[in-house]
Amino acid sequence: MARVAYVNRRFLPLPAARVHIEDRGFQFADGVYEVIPVQEGRLIEEAGHMDRLGRSLHELRMPWPTTRRVMALVMRELVRRNRLREGIIYLQVTRGSSPRDFRFPPDPAPTLVITARSQVLGPQRLVEDGVGVITIPDIRWKRRDIKSVSLLPQVLGKQRAAEAGAYEAWMVDEDGFVTEGTSSNAWIVNREGVLVTRQANHMILRGVTRQAVLRLLAEEGRGLEERPFTVDEAYQAREAFLTSSSNYVMPVTRIDDRSVGNGKPGSLVLKLRDLYVAYATGRTS
Numbered sequence: 447m448a449r450v451a452y453v454n455r456r457f458l459p460l461p462a463a464r465v466h467i468e469d470r471g472f473q474f475a476d477g478v479y480e481v482i483p484v485q486e487g488r489l490i491e492e493a494g495h496m497d498r499l500g501r502s503l504h505e506l507r508m509p510w511p512t513t514r515r516v517m518a519l520v521m522r523e524l525v526r527r528n529r530l531r532e533g534i535i536y537l538q539v540t541r542g543s544s545p546r547d548f549r550f551p552p553d554p555a556p557t558l559v560i561t562a563r564s565q566v567l568g569p570q571r572l573v574e575d576g577v578g579v580i581t582i583p584d585i586r587w588k589r590r591d592i593k594s595v596s597l598l599p600q601v602l603g604k605q606r607a608a609e610a611g612a613y614e615a616w617m618v619d620e621d622g623f624v625t626e627g628t629s630s631n632a633w634i635v636n637r638e639g640v641l642v643t644r645q646a647n648h649m650i651l652r653g654v655t656r657q658a659v660l661r662l663l664a665e666e667g668r669g670l671e672e673r674p675f676t677v678d679e680a681y682q683a684r685e686a687f688l689t690s691s692s693n694y695v696m697p698v699t700r701i702d703d704r705s706v707g708n709g710k711p712g713s714l715v716l717k718l719r720d721l722y723v724a725y726a727t728g729r730t731s
């Protein structure tokens with residue numbers, strides 16, 4: 447079936463969907479985005495994603511391209527037109543197109559692009575063995591809380607991971623602490639059994655999945671420490687996992703060339719994954 451995209455107020459077949467060559471997203475990466483998971487035709491955590499979009503726009507002094515209500519309708523229409531059951535909505539807003547000039551355009555007309563893609567979320571086939579990550583230096587700018595389309599360090603990091611036969615790269619700050627994955631948040635259960643994930647400030651993206659998992663943990667009465675952890679602490683961890691919209695909760699069983707724990711997904715990560723899948727699908731079994 448031909449895919450349908452939405453570009454600046456129009457639904458178009460994907461091959462006909464275009465933005466201008468002087469779009470500031472293309473020239474300066476002057477834009478922000480969201481990836482919203484869709485399960486059984488329903489958007490998961492829509493409000494959390496749209497709140498974060500609003501925050502990213504605000505931090506970069508960009509106007510909303512249209513109202514939240516219109517975006518909600520467009521996303522549903524894309525799910526319908528693309529007959530999407532399971533997959534992602536990709537939504538990007540840029541500061542629009544204008545003759546190349548670093549300064550903001552005097553009368554901004556933001557570009558809004560929304561696409562829908564079918565894909566398996568949090569693939570079960572990866573869960574049995576868990577995935578491997580490598581560690582790499584975090585070479586990003588200092589406002590990682592903004593979901594900007596300026597993703598070169600992540601592109602290079604993910605490629606390095608792929609070439610090393612790993613699924614993800616965990617980025618490490620100048621003091622030796624893991625910040626996050628190139629497109630996911632990083633968690634460990636350390637040697638003492640303490641669940642640790644980095645606190646969400648300017649140094650990492652406040653993952654919507656991360657926030658949902660924190661709520662599930664609170665409901666379960668499971669404590670955790672929100673603080674940075676070193677690569678060494680991760681090497682010695684009993685369990686490790688990553689969270690993101692497209693991975694849900696994914697066990698990490700190798701970090702660089704070391705096994706995590708006994709090399710199999712741990713019990714807490716599997717439990718959290720079950721809880722999250724039940725929450726996302728609305729099924730409780």
Ligand code: PDD
Nearest residue numbers: 481628629630631651653654655690691
């Ligand atoms: N990535 N950290 C980074 C750097 C990310 O890019 C992402 C999301 C996350 C997890 O956030 P969330 O739980 O809201 O998906 C953490 C998306 C999925 C992407 O770029 O494709």
